[in-house]
Every structure is written in C-alpha cells, then in structure tokens.
Amino acid sequence: MDLFLYNTLTRQKEKFEPYHENEVKMYTCGPTVYWTQHIGNMFAYICADVFKRTLTFAGYHVNHVMGITDVGHLVSDDDTGEDKMEKGARNEGISAWDLAKKYTDQFFADTKSLNIIKPPITCKATDYIQEQIDAVKTLEEKGFTYKTSDGIYFDSIKDPTYGELAKLDIEGLCAGERVEMAEKKCKTDFALWKFSPKNEQRQMEWDSPWGVGFPGWHIECSSFCLSQFGEQVDIHTGGIDHIPVHHTNEIAQNKGITGHRVVKYWLHNNFLVRADGKKLSKSSGDKVFLQDYIEKGYDPLAVRYLALTAHYRTPIKFSEDLVKMAQTALERLNEKVVGLKKDAPAPTKTKETNKWLDELKTVLFDDFNTAQAMTVLRDAINDSSLSSEEKLYITYEADRVFGLDLGKEKTIEIPEKVKMMAGQRLIARQQQNWALSDIIRDQIDEAGFVIKDTANGYELKEK
Ligand SMILES: [Zn+2]
Incomplete structure (x- = not known):
C-alpha cells in the first residue's frame, strides 16, 4: 500500500x-x-x-x-x-x-x-x-x-x-x-x-x-x-x-x-497549545515539563496518548485536565486489552484481521492520521464478530505505531502497611469477626487500595 x-x-x-x-x-x-x-x-x-x-x-x-x-x-x-x-x-x-x-x-x-x-x-x-x-x-x-x-x-x-x-x-x-x-x-x-x-x-x-x-x-x-x-x-x-x-x-x-x-x-x-489556543507557558501556570506530570502521578504514556488523538499538523490542545482525561481513556483501553489477553493468550492472524489492518494502514499511510487509527482500533475491539485472538492481534499491530504498551499489566507496589492490614483482615475473617473485617476494609480503601476476597485469600488492587 x-x-x-x-x-x-x-x-x-x-x-x-x-x-x-x-x-x-x-x-x-x-x-x-x-x-x-x-x-x-x-x-x-x-x-x-x-x-x-x-x-x-x-x-x-x-x-x-x-x-x-x-x-x-x-x-x-x-x-x-x-x-x-x-x-x-x-x-x-x-x-x-x-x-x-x-x-x-x-x-x-x-x-x-x-x-x-x-x-x-x-x-x-x-x-x-x-x-x-x-x-x-x-x-x-x-x-x-x-x-x-x-x-x-x-x-x-x-x-x-x-x-x-x-x-x-x-x-x-x-x-x-x-x-x-x-x-x-x-x-x-x-x-x-x-x-x-x-x-x-x-x-x-x-x-x-x-x-x-x-x-x-x-x-x-x-x-x-x-x-x-x-x-x-x-x-x-x-x-x-x-x-x-x-x-x-x-x-x-x-x-x-x-x-x-x-x-x-x-x-x-504543529504546536501543543492551551485550551484558549495560546502557546503553553510556565509563566501562565501551565505545567510545561514532563517531570511535572510524572511527579503528580500521571502515566507519561497518557501524554503520548493525548498527542496521538489529533493530527500532527493541527495545533493540539494540551492541559492538565486533558492529560487526566487521556489517562482515563488509556486505562480503559488497556483494561480491555488485558481482558482480551486473559480470554485469548495467543493473538491470531486471519482474513478478518487483514481487513482491519488494511483499514489501519489506509489512515496511517495518509499522512500519519493517528487520530483515525485510534478510532479504527477501538472499532475493532468493539466488533462482536471478531474473536479475542483476532482483536489481540490487531491491537498489537496497531501498538507497533502507537507505542502505548497496550496489554501491559502494571505492576503496582503495595505498601507494607496495606499488606499488613490485609493480613489482619484475613485473620479477622477466619475468626468470623465481620465487624473488624469491614473496618479494616475501609482503612485499606482509605489507603487507596481495593481488597477482594478470593478462594486462596485475597487480592489487592489500586483504586
Ligand atoms: Zn537542525
């Protein structure tokens, strides 16, 4: 092509x-x-x-x-x-x-x-x-x-x-x-x-x-x-x-x-611009360094995601709120891909995937239209006629260009304090002390984590 x-x-x-x-x-x-x-x-x-x-x-x-x-x-x-x-x-x-x-x-x-x-x-x-x-x-x-x-x-x-x-x-x-x-x-x-x-x-x-x-x-x-x-x-x-x-x-x-x-x-x-169309500037209170976002806990790939949502030759609106929205969108997309991986460990190339890849190429090879390419990927993931294996194959191919690490499960650091609380809650549950178990669950929640009971004990996730 x-x-x-x-x-x-x-x-x-x-x-x-x-x-x-x-x-x-x-x-x-x-x-x-x-x-x-x-x-x-x-x-x-x-x-x-x-x-x-x-x-x-x-x-x-x-x-x-x-x-x-x-x-x-x-x-x-x-x-x-x-x-x-x-x-x-x-x-x-x-x-x-x-x-x-x-x-x-x-x-x-x-x-x-x-x-x-x-x-x-x-x-x-x-x-x-x-x-x-x-x-x-x-x-x-x-x-x-x-x-x-x-x-x-x-x-x-x-x-x-x-x-x-x-x-x-x-x-x-x-x-x-x-x-x-x-x-x-x-x-x-x-x-x-x-x-x-x-x-x-x-x-x-x-x-x-x-x-x-x-x-x-x-x-x-x-x-x-x-x-x-x-x-x-x-x-x-x-x-x-x-x-x-x-x-x-x-x-x-x-x-x-x-x-x-x-x-x-x-x-x-073109440039990244503020919502009012003006140039980003530190003196206007904009966060102008990548490190500013990383220090506030943003995933730097949310910045990359945001950059891909418009055509590179148009001015791209950029603000902390937009980075936040991009991060949410990226997390949702990634959760879907992680879900596909659980469903289908092996990505598979078929006649159908070729059609979708042609679609991706058509927009990407038209002066690098990443915004439309992201829409193509989202449509593919939402297409119920495709199998999880096929969807995964299309995702990985698209991500060769997007570079968003799609499907990568984030390894989260669980603080010792939270692990200890989870252990105490497990003991409380074994002793059928439901009131104490609930109190500890709330404390874990306050610390920014969600605890889920499983057959083998528990699973901790970031909120
Ligand atoms: Zn030069």
Whole structure:
C-alpha cells in the first residue's frame, strides 16, 4: 500500500518514494541541551517517533539520526546574544560540558518515559567540529560566504532559491531594516562560524582557518546529515517553528555544499497549545515539563496518548485536565486489552484481521492520521464478530505505531502497611469477626487500595 505524506517544501501531500527502495534515511533536529525540554518540544519527538514507527510498520528499514546541539545556539535567531550553553552554565555554576551532559541525560530519560525509540545514532555538535569547519570551507570556496568582524556568514542572495521552504520574499527582506542587520549584508544571512568575543574567554571554542570561535547553529545539522547519510536524505523532521530560519538555512547550506537538493521530504509538526489556543507557558501556570506530570502521578504514556488523538499538523490542545482525561481513556483501553489477553493468550492472524489492518494502514499511510487509527482500533475491539485472538492481534499491530504498551499489566507496589492490614483482615475473617473485617476494609480503601476476597485469600488492587 502506498504511503502519502505532506511535504512542507511543496505544500502538498505526496506519494512517498525514498531514494532507495525499502530504505529510509530520516533526520531529526534534536534539543539544545541547556535546559529541560519543554513538553511542547517533546511533542516534536513523539511525532518523529510515530513517523518512524509508521514507516517501519509499512515495511521500510529506517535509519534515524538525531542531532544534539551542545554549542552554537545563540539566544537570538539573528545570530546575536549569548550562546545558550555558556549562559546556562554560568547560571547553574557548572561547566558547559557538564551542563550538556546533564540535560542530554534528562532528555533521553524523558524520551524513554514517552516510549520514544532512541535513534541509533545521535550526533553532538562538539564531536563534529572538523566536519563543520570543512563544510564552511566548501561554502567559502564556492563563493557563498563573507567575513564580518564577528564571524563568517552565509550570503543568502547568492542562492537563487533561498527561502523556498518558508516562501520568503528575499528581495523584500534584503531591502531596508539595516539597523537590525549590523554588518550583515541581508537580514536572512546567517553565521556559519562565529569568532569568540575578544574580551571573553569562552568554555567551548576551537581553532579554525578564520580564527578561534565556534560553529553556527545551522551548519551542525547539515554536517550531521551529510556525514551520516551522504548527499541523499529522505525525510527531515521538526517543529513548524524551524521552517523560516533553521531549516531554511539548512537547505541553503546543503545546496551550496552539494549543488543540489539533499532532503526530499520536510515534515513539520504543529504546536501543543492551551485550551484558549495560546502557546503553553510556565509563566501562565501551565505545567510545561514532563517531570511535572510524572511527579503528580500521571502515566507519561497518557501524554503520548493525548498527542496521538489529533493530527500532527493541527495545533493540539494540551492541559492538565486533558492529560487526566487521556489517562482515563488509556486505562480503559488497556483494561480491555488485558481482558482480551486473559480470554485469548495467543493473538491470531486471519482474513478478518487483514481487513482491519488494511483499514489501519489506509489512515496511517495518509499522512500519519493517528487520530483515525485510534478510532479504527477501538472499532475493532468493539466488533462482536471478531474473536479475542483476532482483536489481540490487531491491537498489537496497531501498538507497533502507537507505542502505548497496550496489554501491559502494571505492576503496582503495595505498601507494607496495606499488606499488613490485609493480613489482619484475613485473620479477622477466619475468626468470623465481620465487624473488624469491614473496618479494616475501609482503612485499606482509605489507603487507596481495593481488597477482594478470593478462594486462596485475597487480592489487592489500586483504586
Ligand atoms: Zn537542525
């Protein structure tokens, strides 16, 4: 079955045809590791994970690479302001290297909680300095650069297709607004290599043919892609906020270096927004970190579930109440699947299951419509003409894409105090002291557990 995806470059849904049959090279811009990633950023990684899982489900072998920005991302997109890493390190009183490690570890802990499959290759900008210098050298040799007092810049007017991804009017952008441009020739020009400030000792800086300094933010992603994949990349993912600057500049660099288009399909996810449509923000009291939800006892997979309930190209409403509702919905779905497992230990593939899988593929291969795919799964589970074995087979296949651990029974930690109360209640029952047995049952209930009498004694469950 053909797969169609929406390519930001052409603003059209296109049939997916990778450079090499059955093989997909996919790149995702990773985090700038100066702080804990906002839940809105984590959404971009859930989307990339769903793209990858869907492509795998479709039978492709997916090579996935993610970049980690541990140097060169300045506070402002205009190539001004401090490096986010140097600033973060100073604020926390640790080295920029330790800061990078701390937040890289935090990021991968969060992606693990969200069942995001870790890309087999992750590239750190500080490990690719030579590759970035070589890329800038190539651009220099081909006449795409110029030098200012603070760095080497990409001359965007030299690229006749500059801004094609964001449909930028480069002529308009290059005229006027000289004040904001400083020494830049055009507003859309961007730093490829920045010199270390003369009166400041940076923690992260390297020698280069142009002087001591550090790479610009955009050149790292081009360097990762070209060194890991060569000159043909099938899919590049990221949030829509990257369209006008970061990805636009990556395209210009790639074309400048190779002389042709490198990435075939650009996939961009929309944002998580508050109920009133505004951006989530910590200052408005929103819980913006995954850890905030985990600490309050939410299952991080409820966040993943919520992310799957709308199309990735539309703004997705997000709030604590919605996470709560998603958690309830996920628990109900999971209970049904656990019930199916008890009924039917062996999932079974039949002619009927093939029909349902085709249905799933039809919606998933139509630009990753997870919301409709979840409806298909729910319909299958509720279809009385299917056996439990068949339902289980469909569920497990769908969950290869959803990544919700459906059917996994949660192992709950029962506190010692509750176990002791259950033991005392058992003794009370054996002594036919029903009044005491009822009192203890209420106490267990207050502690958040439900006790059920069984032939062998009792069973404890979380309320
Ligand atoms: Zn990037």
